[in-house]
Amino acid sequence: MVAVIWKKLALPIYWTLLGKRGASRLSEQQALIQPVLCLLKNYELVILGDREFHSVKLAYWLKQKSKKQKLFFAFRQKQGTNQKKDDEDYQTFSQLGMKPGMKMF
DSSP states (O other), X not given: OEEEEETTEXXXXXXXXXXXXXXXXXXXXXXXXXXXXXXXXXXXXXXXXXXXSOOHHHHHHHHHHTTTSOEEEEXXXXXXXXXXXXXXXXXXXXXXXOOTTOOOO
């Protein structure tokens, strides 16, 4: 579901019902977000994603979109999410010292 925040209210404007249980795929997430980006192309947007929207590929896709449209995004992550920088070993966000409110790309 995509909602617009207005005066502290979340107003649903676009959604998709998936005929399955479990997490959505990148293509399903892109299919949900793309029409909204087109609809609101003249506005500055901030996309807040819950833990369902945590894909690195989705982040890079949105980063490409942000070159054409004023677009920012933040994805909520669990402390146990694994992160790998260059040739280093995988580490969880908690091992990296990540705290709520911090950002990393």
